[in-house]
Amino acid sequence: MRFMGRFLGCALAAALLFGASACSTPGPDTSDTPAAAPSTGSAAPRPVNAPPTGAPVDYQLGGAYPPPEGVTVVSRDHGAAPAAGLYNICYVNAFQAQPGADAEWDADLLLRAGDGKLVVDNDWHETLLDLRTPEKRERIAAKVYGWIDQCADKGFQAVEPDNYDSFLRSEGLLTDAEAQEFVRLLSAHAHGKGLAVAQKNTSELAPRHAANGLDFAVVEECGEQGDCAEYVSAFGDHVIVIEYTDDGLAKACAEGGGRLSIVRRDHGVAPLGNAEYVRKTC
Numbered sequence: 001m002r003f004m005g006r007f008l009g010c011a012l013a014a015a016l017l018f019g020a021s022a023c024s025t026p027g028p029d030t031s032d033t034p035a036a037a038p039s040t041g042s043a044a045p046r047p048v049n050a051p052p053t054g055a056p057v058d059y060q061l062g063g064a065y066p067p068p069e070g071v072t073v074v075s076r077d078h079g080a081a082p083a084a085g086l087y088n089i090c091y092v093n094a095f096q097a098q099p100g101a102d103a104e105w106d107a108d109l110l111l112r113a114g115d116g117k118l119v120v121d122n123d124w125h126e127t128l129l130d131l132r133t134p135e136k137r138e139r140i141a142a143k144v145y146g147w148i149d150q151c152a153d154k155g156f157q158a159v160e161p162d163n164y165d166s167f168l169r170s171e172g173l174l175t176d177a178e179a180q181e182f183v184r185l186l187s188a189h190a191h192g193k194g195l196a197v198a199q200k201n202t203s204e205l206a207p208r209h210a211a212n213g214l215d216f217a218v219v220e221e222c223g224e225q226g227d228c229a230e231y232v233s234a235f236g237d238h239v240i241v242i243e244y245t246d247d248g249l250a251k252a253c254a255e256g257g258g259r260l261s262i263v264r265r266d267h268g269v270a271p272l273g274n275a276e277y278v279r280k281t282c
Contacts, residue, residue, distance in 0.1 A: 048196040050216040051087050051158065053237035056281065057261040061091055063271030068279065073240070073261060075160055075218065078147045082155050089198065089218070089240075090151030094144045094186060095163035095179070096126040105129070109140055113171055121169050128166050131178040141185040148186065152193035159195045160218050161186050165202040176205060180212050187213025198240075203227050206234035218242070223252025223262075232256070246280070253282035 051057075057073040064080040074082070075089040082088035097105055102118070111119040111128040119128045131137050144161070151159050164183055167174035179202075187197040191213060199206065199214040206217065216238035222228035223243050231239045241262040243249040249264035256262060266278035 048191055048194060048215060049157065050196045050238050051089065051240065051261070053261070054259050055087070055261050057240055057263050058279065059242050059263055059265050059269055060271065062269035062274075065272040075240075078151050078156075087158075088156045089158045089160050090148075090154075090156035090195070091160045091162060092144060092147045092151070093126070093163060094161035095131070095166040095182070096121055096124075096128050099125045102127050105143070106139070109136055111170060111173060113173070119169075119171055119173060121163075121166065126163075128170055128174070131167075131174055131182050134181070137178070137182045137185060141182065141189070144186060145189050148190050148193060148195065152190075152195055157196060158198060158215070159186075159190045160198040160200055162200050164200050164205070180205065180208065183212050183214070199235075203230040206231055209234050216240070220244070221248050223250070223255065224248030226251070228252060228255050228260070232260070249280055249282070257282035 051073045055072045056068075056070045057075075058067050058071045060067075060074055060076045060080070064076050064083075067074050067083050067086060071086065073087045073089070075091055076082065077091050082090075097110065102110055109130055111130040113119055120126065121128060129140050131140065148159055161183065164179055167176055167179050190197045196215040197213060198216055198218040199209055199212075200218050201220055203219070203222075205212070209215075209217075217231045217235045218240045219228070219231050220242045221244060222231060222239075222241055224245060224247065228239070228241065237256075237259050239256070239260045241252045241256065241260055243252050243262070243264040244267050246264065249262070252260070252262050262282050264278065264280040266276050268276055270276040270278075272279075
């Protein structure tokens with residue numbers, strides 16, 4: 001879960017958002033010829049289904065609870081069980097170590113600066129993972145595959161690999177090309193398990209979503225940041241928007257209400273019953 005600004009100053013007109021037609025499949029990819037997806041040794045990928053467009057959604061990363069009435073799409077942590085009868089998205093922190101979990105990774109897979117200090121996302125106290133070589137990407141992916149398999153075994157329909165944009169916080173040590181190489185490993189494996197794959201944030205790479213095996217988008221604060229149109233231009237209406245302020249919610253609803261899945265949550269995505277819990281929709 002990240003509240004990062006855009007990497008490129010791409011300012012698409014709001015007309016892109018209003019003019020994008022509703023669709024049942026993601027919009028066309030305008031990138032260069034896609035690179036071949038890496039083999040994971042799995043069987044041929046099975047058909048996958050992105051979440052329904054414009055569906056009422058809830059974002060439950062801080063703890064599972066009974067979804068509000070009318071909700072049909074839910075995102076939960078991979079450690080939780082899916083919500084019965086709904087479309088379930090499984091969250092995994094794929095590009096950074098969870099807070100306090102550095103020891104669960106081989107030391108050489110944690111990104112270090114030239115002085116040997118760990119490179120940390122200070123907003124969330126998470127150490128970045130080192131994606132700089134194919135060998136390290138494969139080793140990191142092997143661990144994440146276990147979480148993806150857990151998602152599939154539990155009955156989730158999709159996976160949401162977080163921190164795709166960690167290269168922006170890497171002190172220049174990681175590149176967007178390395179992030180894309182890594183996410184292609186994850187998407188190929190997830191597709192082999194019958195799971196759709198979300199692009200998390202990272203609007204500058206949205207035009208390459210098909211090449212990277214990404215089926216829909218889960219974006220934070222695009223209303224607040226004014227970049228919802230950049231995702232819609234790539235994914236059509238297959239965009240789930242999470243806002244954390246009333247102002248952001250109002251802007252997102254004004255642009256995509258009725259067509260996109262939009263919800264406002266509290267910053268900690270606390271479970272129902274917690275004093276910090278907030279959930280609002282258009």
